Amino acid sequence: MLKVTNLHATVDGKEILRGINLEVKSGEVHAIMGPNGSGKSTLASVLAGNEKFEVTEGSVEFEGEDLLDLSIEDRARKGLFLGFQYPVEIPGVTMANFMKLAVNEQRKFRGEEPLTAAEYLKMMREKAKIVELDTKMTSRAVNEGFSGGEKKKNEIFQMAMLDPKLAILDETDSGLDIDALRIVATGVTKLHTEQNATVVITHYQRLLDYIVPDYVHVLYKGRIIHTGDKSLALKLEKEGYDWLINEQQ
Amino acid sequence: MQNAILEQLPTLHIALDRPIEGRSEQLYRVDDPSCLELKLAADARLKLLVVRSQAATSRVQIELGERAELVLAELFVADAETTVEVQQGAESRLQLTSLQLGGGVGRYVVNLMGAYAESRVNGLFALGGAERSSLTIRTNHQVADCRSYSEVRGLAGGEAVGRFDGMVYVAPDAQRTDAFQQNRNMLLSEKARIDTKPQLEIYADDVKCSHGATVGQMDQEAIYYLRQRGLDEQQARRLQLTGFADDLVMRCGCEEMCAALLEALNAKLNRI
Numbered sequence: 001m002l003k004v005t006n007l008h009a010t011v012d013g014k015e016i017l018r019g020i021n022l023e024v025k026s027g028e029v030h031a032i033m034g035p036n037g038s039g040k041s042t043l044a045s046v047l048a049g050n051e052k053f054e055v056t057e058g059s060v061e062f063e064g065e066d067l068l069d070l071s072i073e074d075r076a077r078k079g080l081f082l083g084f085q086y087p088v089e090i091p092g093v094t095m096a097n098f099m100k101l102a103v104n105e106q107r108k109f110r111g112e113e114p115l116t117a118a119e120y121l122k123m124m125r126e127k128a129k130i131v132e133l134d135t136k137m138t139s140r141a142v143n144e145g146f147s148g149g150e151k152k153k154n155e156i157f158q159m160a161m162l163d164p165k166l167a168i169l170d171e172t173d174s175g176l177d178i179d180a181l182r183i184v185a186t187g188v189t190k191l192h193t194e195q196n197a198t199v200v201i202t203h204y205q206r207l208l209d210y211i212v213p214d215y216v217h218v219l220y221k222g223r224i225i226h227t228g229d230k231s232l233a234l235k236l237e238k239e240g241y242d243w244l245i246n247e248q249q
Numbered sequence: 250m251q252n253a254i255l256e257q258l259p260t261l262h263i264a265l266d267r268p269i270e271g272r273s274e275q276l277y278r279v280d281d282p283s284c285l286e287l288k289l290a291a292d293a294r295l296k297l298l299v300v301r302s303q304a305a306t307s308r309v310q311i312e313l314g315e316r317a318e319l320v321l322a323e324l325f326v327a328d329a330e331t332t333v334e335v336q337q338g339a340e341s342r343l344q345l346t347s348l349q350l351g352g353g354v355g356r357y358v359v360n361l362m363g364a365y366a367e368s369r370v371n372g373l374f375a376l377g378g379a380e381r382s383s384l385t386i387r388t389n390h391q392v393a394d395c396r397s398y399s400e401v402r403g404l405a406g407g408e409a410v411g412r413f414d415g416m417v418y419v420a421p422d423a424q425r426t427d428a429f430q431q432n433r434n435m436l437l438s439e440k441a442r443i444d445t446k447p448q449l450e451i452y453a454d455d456v457k458c459s460h461g462a463t464v465g466q467m468d469q470e471a472i473y474y475l476r477q478r479g480l481d482e483q484q485a486r487r488l489q490l491t492g493f494a495d496d497l498v499m500r501c502g503c504e505e506m507c508a509a510l511l512e513a514l515n516a517k518l519n520r521i
Contacts, residue, residue: 048477072476081477088474092492101488102478109479141492159479 001026001198002047002067007058008222010109016042017223018222019058025100032201034219035241040201041085043219044170049075051220062157063165077166079196083155083172090142095154097123098142099161106120106162112116113213131187144176149180150208157183167191173207185210205237218244251516254509261297262498264506268314272516273483276505283330285309289317293339296320296503298510301329303352309333313341320502322346324513325353328380332356337395339363344502347372348510350517352380352409358387361395361423372401373497373515376409377521386430390423393453399430400499403445404490406437406521415447415460430460435493437467437521453513490518 002024009017014041016039024030032040047060049072058062060067090098100146105125106113115123118161123201128135131153138142143151159167169188188211192198208216217224218233218241226232226244259278263269268288276296279285281303289295305326308456313319314408315338323331328351333341337360347355359368362390374382388397403411434443445462467489474483485520498510 038356050473071481072473073479073481077477084474084477088468088471090468090475090489090492091497093488098475098478098488101480101484102475105479105484106479122350161344162478 001065002199003061004047005059006062007043007046007060009042009053010051010056011042012087015056016053016094016222018175019044020219020222022217022224022231023198024199026165026197028197028212028215029192029211030197030199031211031213031216031230032199032219033203033216033236038219039222040219040220041170044082044168044199044201047075047168048072048080073105074109077106079163079209081159081162081164081167081188083152083159083167083169085171085174087143087151087155088148089144091144091205093142094139095142096138099124099138102158103161106111114238116182125159127159130160130190131156132183133157148175149177149184152180152184153187154184156184156191158185160191163191164196166199168201171203172200173202173204180208205233208233220245252509252512254512255298255300258505258509259280262353263287263493269295272318273498278501281305281307282309283307287311287319288315289319289341291315291317294318294508296506297322298506299323301325301331302327304328304469306330307332311335311343312405313337313343313366316340316432318342318344320344320506322506323521324510325349325355326351326380326469327351328341328512333358335359335368337361337368338390342366343370344431345370346397346498346506346510347384348514349374349376349382349384350513352376352382354383354497356358356385356387358389358500359397360389360391361397362391363428364394365501366392367396368398369498369500369502370399371419371497371500372396372399372413373403373514373521374411375404375517376406377517378407378409380407380409381411382409383412384416387416388418388428390417390419390453392420392427393422393426395423395429397429400433402494403432403434403443404437404494404518404521405434405441405443408438410439410441410520411443413443413445413447415445415462415463417449417451417455417460419451419456419457419458422451424455426453426456426458427456428456432462433493434462436464436465436489440513442496463472486508488516490521491515494518 272294
């Protein structure tokens with residue numbers, strides 16, 4: 001589904017990603033961990049097409065196509081979803097209106113008819129249940145005045161609405177209390193199928209109690225320096241990153 | 250200008266020698282009056298939309314009797330110049346929306362002359378090209394126990410220039426005044442400019458007054474966020490503009506009026 005080869009990227013001339021290699025197949029869950037500043041969020045942003053970053057080397061294939069050639073919106077319409085670490089507030093625009101536009105844009109891209117108002121409402125109610133989101137929230141402005149937990153639930157609600165092939169969740173667990181973490185993580189698990197894939201970027205092992213990864217990668221100074229199975233996350237939680245970093249030097 | 254809702258509205262005919270009586274739920278329109286005098290008798294209620302489609306100068310004088318209610322909007326689709334003066338009696342209510350979509354000069358002076366009068370005067374200009382708009386709102390709290398709320402938003406693209414002058418005056422005897430004035434602006438291009446000057450002049454000591462003004466640009470993070478959900482750049486920009494402008498218009502106080510104003514606003518936003 002996703003094949004990242006020797007990916008290098010810079011921001012303001014500073015190299016953040018220094019040769020990432022990563023392959024994600026349908027049905028898989030990957031976790032990306034690593035110390036602060038190792039390039040985890042940059043990787044997510046570059047894959048989503050954030051124009052702040054410049055790709056200087058390497059390639060990314062998504063569903064057999066050159067991902068780096070596509071605009072931000074075309075990547076999204078083809079099924080790449082980024083769960084934002086800091087979801088953006090959009091005053092005056094209701095969630096319901098925003099999602100209706102987004103869902104119908106995606107349908108148009110696939111050559112499907114737009115949803116009727118009734119179909120859309122039904123879909124919204126069903127998907128809101130996945131993250132125990134009060135449907136009243138959908139008549140509020142996007143993320144405006146939402147608590148930390150509501151913002152993250154809202155990201156997963158959007159993921160449920162858009163049903164992506166590949167979801168990249170950038171520190172979806174940050175700023176969540178234990179209940180919100182359970183709801184958000186359980187929501188992600190419910191959305192996982194053999195046809196899609198999830199990449200979770202996280203600092204903490206506790207998220208991976210719910211979202212069990214097939215692979216755990218450690219990112220350090222813009223490279224994946226180690227890959228293991230779910231037991232690696234537990235080891236990192238106990239022992240930190242030093243043992244891996246020392247191995248590098 | 251094509252506007253299906255506007256076209257269906259009946260024109261208001263006013264007898265100059267006597268005030269308007271009674272409560273009406275009908276929304277009326279008046280087109281390009283050069284001079285308009287409106288007197289609402291005590292307890293009267295009127296909803297009126299004034300359309301400015303000619304680049305002319307005009308003067309509007311309004312008197313609201315006790316407990317009278319006026320829902321008024323001025324829609325500028327041409328570069329018109331108007332001065333609107335309102336005298337409000339005790340417990341009267343004014344809801345005024347000024348929507349400038351083709352440049353123009355609007356001066357609004359509200360005199361709160363009777364206790365417990367309330368005025369809400371909101372304004373929005375959406376400008377492109379070389380259009381110029383100026384909006385002045387002056388609220389004079391002459392007596393105690395009145396409330397005034399005023400929100401103005403400005404959008405300017407191209408080489409447009411917008412200006413807001415706000416003044417809340419509180420007379421020495423106007424104790425327990427509650428006044429709020431806010432101005433938010435968004436610049437859509439490098440060459441557009443918006444000047445803002447919100448002012449308070451307070452001579453009473455037991456009052457609650459606040460004001461503020463901001464000038465910002467479109468939020469690039471928000472555009473990225475919306476595009477990541479599959480909207481193209483133009484849709485993302487447009488959605489942000491709609492979010493900025495719509496809710497102010499939606500508070501115009503009359504559903505049918507809101508619909509007519511929103512239709513005009515949408516048509517304009519498509520062209521900025």
